[in-house]
Amino acid sequence: MNKAGAPADQLDIAMRLIRQRGGRCTRPRRVVLEALLDAGGQLRTAEELFAISRRSDPEITESTVYRTLTLLEDLGLASHVHLGHGPSHWYLKAARARWYLTCSACDAVIDTDAAVFDHLVDDIAARTGFKVDAGHFAVTGTCAACST
Ligand SMILES: [Zn+2]
Ligand SMILES: [Zn+2]
Secondary structure: OOOOOOHHHHHHHHHHHHHHOOOOOOHHHHHHHHHHHHOOOOOEEHHHHHHHHHHHOOOOOHHHHHHHHHHHHHOOOEEEEEOOOOOOEEEEOOOOOEEEEEEOOOOOEEEEEHHHHHHHHHHHHHHHOOOOOOOOEOEEEOOHHHHO
16 A cells, blocks of 8 residues: 555545545544554554644544544445554555464564455354355464564
């Protein structure tokens, strides 16, 4: 996502998507999207995004950032993941959801395409009718370096 073009282009694309999906392009939405783009694909907590957002809009409140993130998630432009016991982490959602793996030995966070789990998700749906919300929680385990 961060290599798809200049951040300004990506912001325009994201704002266009908001309009296409029936949302309005308000200033807080632009500012929070900018903060997510600024992360360059890295995960950010809502608190971190609030701090970044305040640089371009000193008036923005923490609750506005939270509300905007939820709205961007409803519009399919952002997503969040629970890596552990701390606050949730947010990211700009590309075409597909991501699935995060965390190492319980060294706390490394590995980012993988949720498609890796498609077979498992389909299998669970076929067997039980349960629809897995892929990527909402990180999968814990041991990374390659810690396994050796
Ligand atoms: Zn590790
Ligand atoms: Zn959640």
